[in-house]
Amino acid sequence: MRALVGVKRVIDYAVKVRVKGDGSGVETAGVKMSMNPFCEIAVEEAVRLKEKGIIKEIIAVSIGPAQAQETIRTALAMGADRGMHVKHDDILQPLAIAKLLKAVAEKEKPDMILLGKQAIDDDCNQTGQMLASLMGWPQATFASKVDLAGKDMTVVREIDGGLETLGMKLPAVITTDLRLNEPRYATLPNIMKAKKKQIDATDPAQLGVDVSSKLQTLKVVEPPTRQAGGIVANVQELMAKLKEKSLI
Amino acid sequence: MQGLVRAVRRFGCTNIQRRFASTLVIAEHNNSALNAITRSAVTAASKLGGDIDLLVAGNNCDKVVEEAAKISGVKRVLKASAPHLERRLAEELEALILQTHNANKYTHILAASSACTKSVLPRVAAKLDVNQISEVIAIESEDTFVRPIYAGNALATVQSSDTVKVMTTRATSFDKAEMSGSASIEEISSAAVGLTEWKSEELSKSDRPELTAANVIVAGGRGLKSSENFQMLYKFADKMGAAVGASRAAVDAGYMPNDAQIGQTGKVVAPDLYFAIGISGAIQHLAGMKDSKTIVAINKDPDAPIFQVSDVGLVDDLFNVVPTMTEEIKK
Numbered sequence: 299m300r301a302l303v304g305v306k307r308v309i310d311y312a313v314k315v316r317v318k319g320d321g322s323g324v325e326t327a328g329v330k331m332s333m334n335p336f337c338e339i340a341v342e343e344a345v346r347l348k349e350k351g352i353i354k355e356i357i358a359v360s361i362g363p364a365q366a367q368e369t370i371r372t373a374l375a376m377g378a379d380r381g382m383h384v385k386h387d388d389i390l391q392p393l394a395i396a397k398l399l400k401a402v403a404e405k406e407k408p409d410m411i412l413l414g415k416q417a418i419d420d421d422c423n424q425t426g427q428m429l430a431s432l433m434g435w436p437q438a439t440f441a442s443k444v445d446l447a448g449k450d451m452t453v454v455r456e457i458d459g460g461l462e463t464l465g466m467k468l469p470a471v472i473t474t475d476l477r478l479n480e481p482r483y484a485t486l487p488n489i490m491k492a493k494k495k496q497i498d499a500t501d502p503a504q505l506g507v508d509v510s511s512k513l514q515t516l517k518v519v520e521p522p523t524r525q526a527g528g529i530v531a532n533v534q535e536l537m538a539k540l541k542e543k544s545l546i
Numbered sequence: 547m548q549g550l551v552r553a554v555r556r557f558g559c560t561n562i563q564r565r566f567a568s569t570l571v572i573a574e575h576n577n578s579a580l581n582a583i584t585r586s587a588v589t590a591a592s593k594l595g596g597d598i599d600l601l602v603a604g605n606n607c608d609k610v611v612e613e614a615a616k617i618s619g620v621k622r623v624l625k626a627s628a629p630h631l632e633r634r635l636a637e638e639l640e641a642l643i644l645q646t647h648n649a650n651k652y653t654h655i656l657a658a659s660s661a662c663t664k665s666v667l668p669r670v671a672a673k674l675d676v677n678q679i680s681e682v683i684a685i686e687s688e689d690t691f692v693r694p695i696y697a698g699n700a701l702a703t704v705q706s707s708d709t710v711k712v713m714t715t716r717a718t719s720f721d722k723a724e725m726s727g728s729a730s731i732e733e734i735s736s737a738a739v740g741l742t743e744w745k746s747e748e749l750s751k752s753d754r755p756e757l758t759a760a761n762v763i764v765a766g767g768r769g770l771k772s773s774e775n776f777q778m779l780y781k782f783a784d785k786m787g788a789a790v791g792a793s794r795a796a797v798d799a800g801y802m803p804n805d806a807q808i809g810q811t812g813k814v815v816a817p818d819l820y821f822a823i824g825i826s827g828a829i830q831h832l833a834g835m836k837d838s839k840t841i842v843a844i845n846k847d848p849d850a851p852i853f854q855v856s857d858v859g860l861v862d863d864l865f866n867v868v869p870t871m872t873e874e875i876k877k
Contacts, residue, residue, distance in 0.1 A: 314829065315696045324700055336811075392668065393677050418810065420695055422680045427636065427668035436741035437636055439665045442804070452745065457661040458758075458813075459576075460749040460805050464635070466742045476794070476811060477804055512707040513677040516690070518700050524836060527857035529848075533870045536842065539858045545762075545819045545840060546786070546875060 299468070300355045301344045302408035303378060304399055305337040307362055307369040308419040321517040323389075333369050336414020338376075339474040342481040343444060344412050345377035352446050353409075355379050359402050361395055363387045367497060374492035375484030381497035382406075386509065392420075394502075394509035396428035401505035403433065408469065409449075415440050415473040426473035436466040442477040567596030567688055570646060572639070572657035572667075573614055577604045577632065580613040582759050583658035585722035588617050590715040591656050592723070593685040597621045599650065600729065603642055605632030611731060618727040625731055630738035636665040642736040643670050652710060653688070659714040659814075667712055676708035681814075683719040697810040697833035717758060718816035718837060750803045752790075754780075757806065760789035762819045765808055765835070768795035769824020769845065769864055776801055778868050779823065785875040791815065791835075793825045809834035824864045827852025844868070 309315055310330040317324055333341075347353040358373035359382040360366040370381035384398050403411060411433075416423035430437035438444070442461065443454035449468045454461050456475045484492070502509045530536045540546045569591040574581040584600070591598045598619055602611050603626040611625045624646060630638050643666070647655060655670060657663035659681050671678035683701075684692035690705045691713065757763065764783040770776055776790070783790045792802035794809055808815055810833035820838035825831060827843070827850055835841070836855050843856035844867050853859045860867060 309696070311830070315699045317700050324696060391677050393672060393675075396672060416811065418697065421697065421810065422678075423664050424668035424671070424678050424680060427665060428672035428678075431640060431669035431672040437665070437669070438742075439636070440661060455661075456804050457747070458805060460747065460803065462633075462747045463745040464742050465745050475804075476798075511677060513679070514705045514707075516703045516705050518695070518702045521694070521698060521701050524841075524855045526854050527841075527859065529853065529859040529861060532862070533860070533867055533874065536844075536858055536860050536867075537871065537874050540819070540840075540842070543840060 299353050299409040300357070300406065301347065301353045302399070302403055302406055302411045303337075303340050303344045303356060303358050303373065304411070304413040304425070305341060305358055305360045305369050305373050306334040306414070306417050307331050307360065307366050308334045308417055311335055311418055317518055317520045321519055323515070323518050331365065333372050334414050334417045334419075336416060336418070336474050336476070338481040339476065339478050340412040340414050340472075341373045341376050341378060342479045343472070343474060345482075346479065347446065348377065357382055357406055357408070359384065359399065361386055361390065361398050370497055371492050372484060374495045375489045376482060377488070380495055383497055383499045384505065385499055385501045390509055391511045391513055392422050392424035392428055394507070394511060395425050396432055397507045398502060398505055398509070399425070399429050400432045401507050410468055411471045413471065413473050415475055426471050430471035433469070433471070436470045437473070438464060438466065438470060439473045440475040441472050442475045444472060444478070567594050567653045568650065569594055569596060569598050569654040569656055570643070570650070570652045571598055571600045571620075572643065572655070572663055573600050573602045573610065574658055574660050574662060575602065575604060575607065575610040577607045578609055580610050581660070582722055583660060583717035584614070585617055585725075586717040586720040587656055587658035587715055588619050588723040589720040590682065590685060591654070592619045594654050594688050596653065599624055599652070601626065601643065601646060603631045603634060603639055605629050615729040615731055616725045616727055617729070618724040620727055620729040623729045623731045624734050626734050626736060628735060628738075630740070633744040634662050635742050635744060636669055637739045637741040638736075639666040640669040640673065641739050644673055645736050646734060647674070647710070654711045654713070656713050656715060658717040663714050667714055671712040674710050674712065676710050676712055677706060679704060679706065679711065679713040682713050682715045694833075697829050698836065699829065716814060718814055750805055754783060755787070755789045757789045757791055757808070757813055758815055760815070761817050762786045762788035763791050763808075763815055763817045763838075764788045764821045764823065765791035765793065765825060766796055766801070766823050767793035767825030768799060770796060770801055773801040782868050782872045785872055788821075793828070793831050822852050822856065823868065825852055826850045827855065
């Protein structure tokens, strides 16, 4: 079986983002970038399925500027077999990303597509669902456990009240929740090996996908800041404060 | 109005048609009770102007339909009751929503953000070849919306010129609509898709209020050190009539179930009173609670970032503070 894994380059999760003064977006120049944490989990899951002998080949695909290659290299160092870089310099909406991934999937014919449940920059939580819909495939969103027996997949999903188990047939789209696994660190030898792995390049035009969007970002601003309140000396003072506010 | 809309549609006069906003809201429920976040979605829909249809898809969900018909502002409740809709699987709901949209040509399709709606609405949007707008916190006009990005550290105002605006709204950002309406009820149906099979569920049982609806939340973090110690928070929460939440660290350490996680990738809450106990206040946690009206932080580290957003802070050992607070409330 073959797995396609989508990975996104985003501002590192630990960075406190700064909104640009002109309201056009957030500052990305000179800011540490990493693979989106949910994408790491997707790569890890694919590699584990390969280690179990269920998957034969893992293709890591990223859509973005030249630097997205680094993100693909990271996936290759974690154990993906080869990469696919869809070059595009502008920020794309999930709909365009889903269409591009569909075009890649139609070429590569994967049995499953693994994606993170959301990117921590746009916080959309859409791409996997859109891709599944465009492919006409079932989806397993917010997966915290994946079991495969042939083409039968059982997935435990994180839902609002707890957990839910679904069964479906491959091909399917899986989006990963935090609890699915603990991603491995790429070791130095594997990082060196990853340099020799192949990354093919393409772009939206070659894939025949129109990525124009009818959604426009008018402005990006800082959220209102909270005024830090005072520190109280002890529990009694704390309770008095809350009583004063009629909260208890 | 119906006749006019039909006439407009027949003559394909899209410019006029666009002026009549009509919104389909997807109800959130568990087949026996309506989830209150549905009422916040109706409030959001009412800001768009135009008629509001509310789709209740489920199985044996008459009680929910009855409740739904009472939400002020809803014109019609569309009831779709069938075994294949019972579990509200994304593939089944997608087909039903698309069919309902095709019959009524809505300008907006909207639902309060939940695990269910987050799963299905992007599928619907993709089939309609439109973008989806996630976690809308403010509606500026029928095509302009505000949503948080980067874990709530920036707010983006977006404008959509898509033919249909498909979006999820953040329940904590819109008041719940009143329950004094009387909508008409219409039955609709859809064929089963059958791509996925529901097998089982494991729901966290609790007598405490539901996290996203609670007025008071007591949340614990890594500082609690064990799941046994969470009993101490439960006792305090019960005194306060509060729900109990957790940071990711507490969930990852196994102190609390996943569905109790508050934050960027967990639940977003905005209660009147939020107790952050043994929680440092990482960016990702703040994303889920910083719109709470009053935040109380209890942490022994005076440099914990949580104190930058808290209204009342106490630098002390939670193992002393929580039992004392519980005692104090007894009095």
